[in-house]
Amino acid sequence: MRLSFLEPLYRQPGPFASVYLDTSRDVAVDDPDAAIELRWRHLRDVLMSEGADRDSVTAVAGTVGSDVDIPGMHGQAVFTGHGRLVLLDELPAPPTRDTAHFGALPDTMPLIVQHAPGIPYLAVHVHYSGPHSTDAAGAVRIEAEVGTWPLTRVTPGHRLREEIPVSDWLNAAGEVGRELEGHARRIDVEAVVVAGDVWARGILIRRLPAALRGQITTFEGGGESQPGRALLEQRLEGLLSGRMAAHDRALLDTFLAERARDGASAEGVSAAVSALQRGRAKALFLNNHPESPLRLWVGPEPGQLALTEEELRSYGVRDVREERADAALVRALVGTRAELVVVPEQRLRLFEGVGVLLRYADRPTFRA
CATH class of the missing domain: 3.30.960 (Translation, Eukaryotic Peptide Chain Release Factor Subunit 1; Chain A)
Known part of the structure; x- marks a missing residue:
């Protein structure tokens, strides 16, 4: 993240x-x-x-x-x-x-x-209750939203609303599909949820590009959302709860690969602090411990953090104070533009709840 x-x-x-x-x-x-x-x-x-x-x-x-x-x-x-x-x-x-x-x-x-998890998605509700015939009266109503889960629950994303005569739906679905593709590409969606009438949504899905069709999860019904809340909120909750965003999963996979070969990774608070002091952290991985009692010593600058007061003063920092470890680590991450990935313990238990992916590995030292 x-x-x-x-x-x-x-x-x-x-x-x-x-x-x-x-x-x-x-x-x-x-x-x-x-x-x-x-x-x-x-x-x-x-x-x-x-x-x-x-x-x-x-x-x-x-x-x-x-x-x-x-x-x-x-x-x-x-x-x-x-x-x-x-x-x-x-x-x-x-x-x-x-x-x-x-x-x-x-x-x-x-x-x-x-x-977290910050997953970009596209939600589409297709509503039509009339006879499934291109000659029938009635209309297909489309409501769609692109957003980032779970923030869209309280900060609605971009919405698209269309109402199309059922007689025009076979042709219009292609144009709607292209418009949805454009919005999806802009935020690089990782999940597509399509709910509503089976006949009408099936026509739309067949006209979406293959890249989006491979990400689709369909639901019957669905209903329109409360104003001010995410479209298909309950469906999204069931689908995305417990998932990690693709970007975070890629960082975690890289961390695990580096750990397996003793490469550019480390675990534990001491290792994380050392990497952040030197601006070497690419990403920090945390098992969320909201009540953690861990404390660190910090100075005025983001990279000024240490396990002990004596260590920090040895670097020439005079204005030192003790702070919660998570607050100190986050400030250092923001200051060095490193990323943070919250990792559930059931997925990966980290030593002292902390892991770090380094920007580069230490070069080996050769001695004669």
Whole structure:
């Protein structure tokens, strides 16, 4: 996963207020907005107890709950610093629990996990309920969306809507197929979901290019989505849950290949820190441990991190402090433009939960 969406957070020095809050309104309470406000007050107290400045807290307060138009279960991630909003991200699922943190580095790992797996897809719903005859009255309605799963659940992608007389469908399906292909190519889709009427969708599928037909999963029915939510959301959830994006799978395969031949890879926190210090990390692989107690020592710059205070000071860094390991690692990844891949433990258990793919292997040293 490329972490460019986090770059605004690191263009200024901290400290930062980081808030994760369930802002769902489709819940069984009389006044969901009042419930959100009550939970926010608790988080506000947490921020204040950790030394947050009043202006940064006020900036969070002005943003929390602003997603009133998003239906369904979801949440918000809000980051402020020096009295202004730095980053706001809508979460496709509510956070596991509401949290707030004030510190020198933003708490970004829960946000990264919600961006995964980041699979580009095309969803198409074909609706026609009349007699299957080109002479029949009626129309075929097409609704399609290209997006990235799971973010499209709360940030709709590009939508296409067409209504075509059934008498024109055999010819028009080819044009619709070419239009869908153009949108799919722009985001390099990895999955195509087509739902709806068997007859009408079959005609469309036969007119799609072979490259897309090989990625298609079909469903009967499907129904149109809630406004503001992903098209065919439940179908996509069942199909894509637990999958990794093709780009991340390729990085993981390269890591495993390098590990098998003792090449440009390593495991463990120490190895990851060493690679990031020298800007040698191409990608970091993490088993997600949201409550990990691991800590690292960091300096003002992204590559200034170490296992101990003494090590960091030995490099000439004077302004040092101890931070959560995941926050320190993510800052280093963004600063060196390395990638991050969240790997479920059931797929691959990494030593200390961390692996690193290096940009190049150490050259062997030959001695006479």
